[in-house]
Amino acid sequence: MSKYTPVIGLEIHVELKTKSKMFCQCDADFFDKEPNTNTCPVCLGMPGALPVPNRTAVEWAIKIGQALGCAINKQSKFDRKHYFYPDLPKAYQISQYDEPLAEHGTFEIQNPKTETSKKIGITRVHLEEDTGKLTHTGKDTLVDFNRSSVPLVEIVTEPDFDNAEDVKIFLEELHTIIRYLDVSDANMEEGSMRMEPNISLSIISNKEERMKNLPNYKVEVKNINSFNFAKKAIDFELIRQTKLLDKGETPPQETRGYDDKKGITFSQRSKEEAQDYRYFPEPDIPPMVFVDHEIEDLRKTLPELPHQKVARYIKDYDLKYADAFILTRRMKTAQFFDSIISDKTLQNIDILVKSKNIQNAVANAIINKRIPTSISQEEFLKEFIALHKPIEVDSEKLTQVIDGVIAQYANQVEQYKGGKVGLIGFFIGQVMKEMKGQADPQEVHKILLAKLQ
Amino acid sequence: MDLFGKTITELQALIKDKKVSSSEIWKYFAQRSKKINHDINAFVTLLDNPSNANVGELSGIPLAVKDNYCTKGVRTTASSKVLDDFIPPYESTVTSKLKLAGYELLGKTNMDAWAHGASTETSDYGLTKNPWDLGRYPGGSSGGSAAAVAAYMAPGAIGSDTGGSIRHPSAWCGIVGLKPTYGRVSRYGVIAMGSSFDCPGPMTQSVEDNAMLLQIMAGKDQYDATSSSDAVPDYRSEMKKKRKLKIGIAREYLKGVESDIQTAFENMVEVIKKMGHEVVDVSLMSPEYSISVYTITQRAEVSSNLGRYDGIRYANNRAYFGQEAKRRIMLGTYTLSHGYYDAFYKKAQKVRTLIKDNFKKTFEDVDLIIGPNTPVTALKVGEFEKYPFFGELMDQLNEPASAAGIPAMSIPIGLDSRNLPIGMQIMGNYFDESSIFNLAYQIEQETNFFDVIKKGKEKYK
Numbered sequence: 001m002s003k004y005t006p007v008i009g010l011e012i013h014v015e016l017k018t019k020s021k022m023f024c025q026c027d028a029d030f031f032d033k034e035p036n037t038n039t040c041p042v043c044l045g046m047p048g049a050l051p052v053p054n055r056t057a058v059e060w061a062i063k064i065g066q067a068l069g070c071a072i073n074k075q076s077k078f079d080r081k082h083y084f085y086p087d088l089p090k091a092y093q094i095s096q097y098d099e100p101l102a103e104h105g106t107f108e109i110q111n112p113k114t115e116t117s118k119k120i121g122i123t124r125v126h127l128e129e130d131t132g133k134l135t136h137t138g139k140d141t142l143v144d145f146n147r148s149s150v151p152l153v154e155i156v157t158e159p160d161f162d163n164a165e166d167v168k169i170f171l172e173e174l175h176t177i178i179r180y181l182d183v184s185d186a187n188m189e190e191g192s193m194r195m196e197p198n199i200s201l202s203i204i205s206n207k208e209e210r211m212k213n214l215p216n217y218k219v220e221v222k223n224i225n226s227f228n229f230a231k232k233a234i235d236f237e238l239i240r241q242t243k244l245l246d247k248g249e250t251p252p253q254e255t256r257g258y259d260d261k262k263g264i265t266f267s268q269r270s271k272e273e274a275q276d277y278r279y280f281p282e283p284d285i286p287p288m289v290f291v292d293h294e295i296e297d298l299r300k301t302l303p304e305l306p307h308q309k310v311a312r313y314i315k316d317y318d319l320k321y322a323d324a325f326i327l328t329r330r331m332k333t334a335q336f337f338d339s340i341i342s343d344k345t346l347q348n349i350d351i352l353v354k355s356k357n358i359q360n361a362v363a364n365a366i367i368n369k370r371i372p373t374s375i376s377q378e379e380f381l382k383e384f385i386a387l388h389k390p391i392e393v394d395s396e397k398l399t400q401v402i403d404g405v406i407a408q409y410a411n412q413v414e415q416y417k418g419g420k421v422g423l424i425g426f427f428i429g430q431v432m433k434e435m436k437g438q439a440d441p442q443e444v445h446k447i448l449l450a451k452l453q
Numbered sequence: 454m455d456l457f458g459k460t461i462t463e464l465q466a467l468i469k470d471k472k473v474s475s476s477e478i479w480k481y482f483a484q485r486s487k488k489i490n491h492d493i494n495a496f497v498t499l500l501d502n503p504s505n506a507n508v509g510e511l512s513g514i515p516l517a518v519k520d521n522y523c524t525k526g527v528r529t530t531a532s533s534k535v536l537d538d539f540i541p542p543y544e545s546t547v548t549s550k551l552k553l554a555g556y557e558l559l560g561k562t563n564m565d566a567w568a569h570g571a572s573t574e575t576s577d578y579g580l581t582k583n584p585w586d587l588g589r590y591p592g593g594s595s596g597g598s599a600a601a602v603a604a605y606m607a608p609g610a611i612g613s614d615t616g617g618s619i620r621h622p623s624a625w626c627g628i629v630g631l632k633p634t635y636g637r638v639s640r641y642g643v644i645a646m647g648s649s650f651d652c653p654g655p656m657t658q659s660v661e662d663n664a665m666l667l668q669i670m671a672g673k674d675q676y677d678a679t680s681s682s683d684a685v686p687d688y689r690s691e692m693k694k695k696r697k698l699k700i701g702i703a704r705e706y707l708k709g710v711e712s713d714i715q716t717a718f719e720n721m722v723e724v725i726k727k728m729g730h731e732v733v734d735v736s737l738m739s740p741e742y743s744i745s746v747y748t749i750t751q752r753a754e755v756s757s758n759l760g761r762y763d764g765i766r767y768a769n770n771r772a773y774f775g776q777e778a779k780r781r782i783m784l785g786t787y788t789l790s791h792g793y794y795d796a797f798y799k800k801a802q803k804v805r806t807l808i809k810d811n812f813k814k815t816f817e818d819v820d821l822i823i824g825p826n827t828p829v830t831a832l833k834v835g836e837f838e839k840y841p842f843f844g845e846l847m848d849q850l851n852e853p854a855s856a857a858g859i860p861a862m863s864i865p866i867g868l869d870s871r872n873l874p875i876g877m878q879i880m881g882n883y884f885d886e887s888s889i890f891n892l893a894y895q896i897e898q899e900t901n902f903f904d905v906i907k908k909g910k911e912k913y914k
Contacts, residue, residue: 041523041543041642042676045761047536048523048545048642052678080757082789091760278789280798283648283754285678 004201004245006238007215008167009123009159012174013152014064014184015130015192016057022129022151023051023094031190035144043149045089050284053078057127057151058101058288060183062298064153065102065125067177067305072295076101078127078282083275086143087132095154097279099287100126108307109170112325120170121158128152153184159198159214162207164234171195171227176306180331188225195224199237201245217253221265224258233258236265309334317341317359326367336373336380337366345381361388393439401434402447416452424448456481458910461514461608461662468513475513475557479503482515482559486606489913492587495601497578498528499560505552510669512555517607519598520561521568522548522653523642527558531644532576533566533775537768545642546674547611547653554669559607562597566775567759568613568646570594571621571847572837575777580834583626584909585873589831592622592847598656599626605910609666610656615647616747616844617851619654620863624826624876627865627905629663629893630656632851634884635858636681638667639674645758647751650855658906660864660894664688667886683884691887692894698820700725700892701735706824706850713869714825721866721877721896722823728899730892735819738811742804743853744845749788749801750856756785805856812857816882821892826850826863826876850878860886864893865905874905 018028024042041049062072079097105122130152132145155174161167175193178186186193200215219241221233241251256265281287304312306328313324328334340346341359355361362384365371371383405427406413416423424445431444454473456464467473483499490496497520518524521531523541530536544552552558565575573581573596581596583589584604591600595612599622602610612619614632623630631654638653645651655666668689673682702722707715726732759782764770774782788797815822827847837843845852854861860883863876881889901907 041541046523046541046543047529047531047539047644047761047767048521048541048640049543050641050645050677050679052676082757082760084760084763086763086765089761089766091763092757276791278757278786278791278794280753280757280789280794281802283679284645 002242004203004242005205005210006162006164006234007159007200007202007210008161008164008234009198010155010157010161010167010170011196011198012155012171013194014155014178014186016060016151016153017184017192018054018056018060018151020054021149022054022057022127023149026149028150030146030150033146035142035146038146039148043089044145045091051094051149051282053285053288054151059298060181061101061125061127061151061153062290062295063181063183063302064155064178065105066299066302067181068102068105068107068122068125068155068174070102070105070122070125072102072290073099074290074292074295075099075287076290077287078285079279080282081128081277081279083277085131086141087134087148089132089145089148093128093131094282094285095128096126100124102126107170107173109166109173110307110310110321111166111169112322115321118160118166120160123156123158125153125155128154159200159211164231164238167197167234168227168231171230173306175227176329180303180305191225193225195230196220196222197224197230197234199234199241200251201238201241217250219251219253219265220255221258222255222268226260229258229260232260232263233265236263240265303331306331306334313359313363317363318356319360319363323360323363323367327363333366333373336377337362339377340380340384343377343381346384393443398431398435398439398444398447401431402444402451405430405434406451413452424452427452457914458605458658458907459608460659461657462659462665464514464608465510475503478513479515479557482607486517486559486601489604489606493582493584493600493604493606494579495562495581495597495604495606496560497530497532497563497576497597500527500558503557505555505557507553507555509553509555510665511551513557514555514609515557515559515607516551517559517562517598517601517610518548519564519595519610519612521564521613521644521646522561522611523644524548524558524561527561529561529644530578531567532564532573532578533778534577534773535762535767535769535771537773539767541642543642546639546676547643547670549642550669551611562595562601562610564597564618565594565777567644567755567778568594568615568618569755569777569781569844571617571844572832573597574834574837575775577773577775582834583831584912585627585831586871589833589873590625590837592625592827592831593844594618594622595630595656596622596626599623599628599630602626602628602656602658603906603909604913608658609662611666611670612654612656613643613646614652614654614851614855615650616751616855617848619652619656620826620851620861620876620878621848623656623863624865625831625874627874627876627909628656628658629660629862629864629902629906630654631663631667631862631886631889632854632860633667633671633886634681634860636679637860637884637886638670639672639677639680641674641676645754647747647754648758649754650747650751650858652855658910660692660890660897661689663862664692664890664894681884686887688887688890692890694891696888696891697729697731698888698892699731699733699818701733701815701819701822703735703737703822703824705737705739710825710828710850711830711869714828714830714875717867717869717875718825718877724900725823725892725896728895733819735815735822737815737822737853738808740849740853743808743856744849746801746805746808746856747852748845749797750805752781752785753789753798754785755781756783756789808853809857812853812859812880812882820881820885820888822880824850824878824880826878830869830871830873830875854878854880859883860889862889862893864896865902867903868905868908874909
């Protein structure tokens with residue numbers, strides 16, 4: 001075991017899929033559009049243009065905060081964050097500084113392998129605008145402002161992670177939640193969800209002590225767009241930093257990039273001198289004030305979230321954690337499951353299930369794709385019932401069929417007797433095919449074993 | 454027909470009665486402004502032809518618009534060479550509304566570059582001269598608009614007021630200028646100076662013209678989140694009500710004011726009393742606090758707002774910023790910097806709240822507050838040099854209303870011993886432009902503003 005404990009925090013940016021942009025009426029969906037066609041005076045930062053905040057974006061950011069267990073600030077405001085960059089047309093980004101929409105959350109993650117859980121602190125959830133996009137052609141740099149001012153939610157965690165696996169679990173869970181909330185495509189390839197882990201190593205093993213005395217440096221890895229890359233980048237950093245610390249050096253405070261082809265991180269810029277963003281309250285947008293019932297009304301619109309569904313499936317239906325987990329990865333699947341098991345026909349019908357209960361049987365049918373979930377609820381139920389109908393076996397016919405199969409596949413019987421016992425499955429298959437499914441495979445198995453001895 | 458000296462309201466009546474055509478009016482003002490502009494330099498850009506097809510209340514009325522309003526297809530420079538060739542692809546809300554009402558854009562008026570100043574001396578397109586004395590400043594930053602109205606190059610103009618930029622040149626050129634309540638008129642499309650102060654407003658020859666223009670300009674705008682959804686009253690009927698008002702005078706605002714101005718003001722107070730209004734003393738926070746609050750906050754906003762002129766997308770690069778803009782960018786950047794923010798910007802915000810509270814409390818007792826508008830009348834060109842923080846000094850009586858965001862108007866109350874106009878400021882409660890119009894109109898009826906506006910125009914007959 002290493003003498004160092006990793007200290008990892010995350011910054012995640014999620015692009016919202018609102019109809020219009022954060023501060024103007026341009027289409028928020030910029031993907032694949034002719035450069036600079038999805039723009040207006042506001043998102044181009046033209047002289048005299050003013051931002052007007054998108055109410056839906058504000059509400060969605062609050063919902064993300066609520067889903068992550070944050071407190072919603074009754075007073076919140078936008079601030080200007082200044083820096084010069086060609087993709088930033090106003091020379092400031094409208095963001096939130098000291099009064100974010102949501103803060104102080106806790107979110108529990110569960111490791112599906114070990115089935116143990118951990119609490120991750122959510123520092124804040126705030127709303128800002130995306131920048132334009134630069135394309136470097138080698139000779140020139142081209143600016144496309146189609147993405148300028150698309151709403152962006154930033155989620156910041158406490159440095160509560162001590163391994164890359166937990167980071168991956170958290171990110172995947174967050175991704176699932178964002179999709180449940182239906183507020184973003186959270187499409188990694190298109191960059192609508194991007195993450196930046198900050199990583200350092202501490203010599204303090206006691207968590208409480210470690211959090212009180214954080215390491216005196218921090219390495220930030222920028223713009224990762226895959227959970228696997230996040231894990232790999234962190235693992236790479238942990239080894240790199242360990243080597244430096246072992247040599248008695250402190251890893252420099254810096255921003256690094258991740259090269260997914262080589263699987264390494266590389267230095268981008270030193271953070272020794274903290275950039276001064278000269279934050280101040282955005283004078284063009286009045287502060288936002290929310291009353292209790294507005295916040296509660298938004299909370300009521302939250303769907304049952306994946307971790308809540310998992311807990312309910314285990315508690316109410318005695319599902320295995322792994323099954324409940326798989327069922328809840330997509331809200332559509334979970335909703336389908338919910339609607340099937342609450343169907344009255346299913347409760348009133350006399351069918352034989354081998355699972356612990358009917359809910360487990362339905363879960364099984366869905367997870368093992370025995371019945372597709374793309375069909376209607378009625379069709380699914382029909383197939384499910386057919387699948388579990390008590391089989392009336394014509395034992396005379398069964399004996400005939402089994403004998404027939406043995407006779408027909410004499411070669412295979414020879415091979416079986418010669419030691420290729422795996423062929424039993426083949427025989428069962430042939431029998432079941434002849435019987436058109438009207439037999440119990442276990443029963444067939446038993447008879448075959450006896451006859452082939 | 455001789456159109457000389459007609460107010461907008463009078464021109465509207467003439468058009469309505471078909472005594473004059475729109476094209477006659479256009480021709481008259483286009484020729485006049487072109488001719489007089491050689492002497493006064495009130496316009497950065499003059500239009501050759503009328504272009505508005507909309508029909509409305511302002512049909513046929515040419516107006517001068519300050520060059521910080523984005524006018525679609527018409528060059529807009531904010532009097533800075535940085536924007537030398539900027540032709541906006543969009544129209545400001547104010548000029549859109551005027552357009553809808555049928556107005557004609559006569560030209561874009563000169564100003565201090567980026568509205569930084571109280572003289573028009575910082576314009577990259579040359580100084581505007583005061584029509585009363587070509588050797589003097591017109592005041593600023595809306596100096597071009599004020600001079601255009603005073604010399605009757607336009608029957609009315611649109612300006613913008615951040616810390617006195619409408620009221621100050623209105624006082625120095627002897628016209629009626631209103632800074633409305635912050636949020637009463639949309640800022641969309643007005644090149645931002647101090648975003649939390651900027652107020653578009655009308656500059657006119659009469660109170661009625663002023664009320665009529667504000668009526669068109671005011672109201673909630675979906676493109677300006679800081680615009681107010683408070684209902685817009687019918688200003689002209691509010692203006693004509695026979696009201697007896699309770700008016701406060703703050704002695705704090707009389708300190709350091711030239712004696713001629715003091716005298717004219719005291720005289721005006723007597724007139725107001727005779728008209729039957731009640732005049733009482735009120736105590737307000739010293740204007741000094743407003744100057745500090747205004748200077749710190751406005752510079753911070755300026756340093757942020759000018760960041761976008763990076764030399765990539767507009768005419769000229771940052772080297773074209775003048776001294777004043779550079780000074781403001783530096784001071785604003787400094788006060789927002791890490792470690793200084795709390796001591797400057799944040800503290801200024803706290804004091805700003807106190808200033809607002811101070812006015813709110815005072816307006817529980819009085820309808821309006823009056824005082825001198827400027828400490829001196831129009832200064833001679835060159836005198837600017839003698840005053841560091843010239844704008845702040847000239848605007849010390851204007852900045853409290855700007856810091857608080859309350860409406861305030863400058864009206865002419867006489868001439869000083871050098872025959873230069875003197876202005877008086879009428880401050881009102883939030884969104885109570887009506888009471889300001891009411892008093893100003895009564896004074897106009899009673900005194901005709903001592904013929905100041907008339908005398909100004911007549912120099913250019």
